[in-house]
Amino acid sequence: MQSAVDLCGQRGARLTALRRRVLELIWKSHKPVGAYELLDILKNERRNAQPPTVYRALDFLLELGLVHRIESLNAFIGCCAPDTAHPSQFLICRDCGAAAEITDNRLDKAIAGLADEAGFSVLHRIVEVAGHCPNCREQGYE
Template sequence: MEDMEALPVRFPSRQHNHSSCVNKLLGDAEEECRRQKLRFTEHRRKVLEIIASSHKPLGAYDILEQMNFSGRRQAPVVAYRALDFLINLGLVHRLNSLNAFVACMAVGEDHTAQFLICRQCKNVGELNSNRVSERIEKDAVEAGFQVDQQLVEIIGICYECAESG
């Protein structure tokens, strides 16, 4: 059996205090926007803050419900534009199977993530295995397929749900 690669799993505990992660992610976003000379608007900041504050993936309409500015509900296009911007910057990932979004737990790292999605609590862990990514790439090339993007979503039970029975 070949040696196993150490796989850093970023799977937040439900008791985890998210405020330091949120602040770090907002700081990373500001820095990246400054570096690329992009505007980190109030809407973009709010969308990122909402996503980063959640332990669970959020759909666009879940985000919209939390985006009340001055008591007004925002148009869906506001959230979708902000989400597209944040995805392109590598700050947010879209989970296709859930039609939802999660904050990137490895901002600034060159990676293709695999996502561990708990079917009970809906918490999401981000696994960054180069070996998995390289194997997918290799097999795709051998099949004559050119990979543009990898998105692997793995559904199962997280350790906290497994322990609680």
């Protein structure tokens, strides 16, 4: 959370009470969390909360790189390294729902390489690998 404050300071961005609260809620969840889940929680705290309330906060947090959107789940998760620019790459467990953010140089290079060969300029990368995490495999899921 402190690093979020710092980051906003550096960029002249305003981490308002609402935005901070949404970021907290995302971090509190140990799984990717949907916009309407966040909204349900916010409604207990601010009687006026509506979809734009949460989507605007999410847009802000996404823009700054403080959270990632997981496309295959329509859900959001805190970024584990918001201060470094990096692609969004996740291992997503179909059983427990956990999403582990990963950084892998081979993967980065492979994508950079193939895009380059194709003459394609890269703006954004999405890698979402669905399967079963080590923990759930132990419980018998394969």
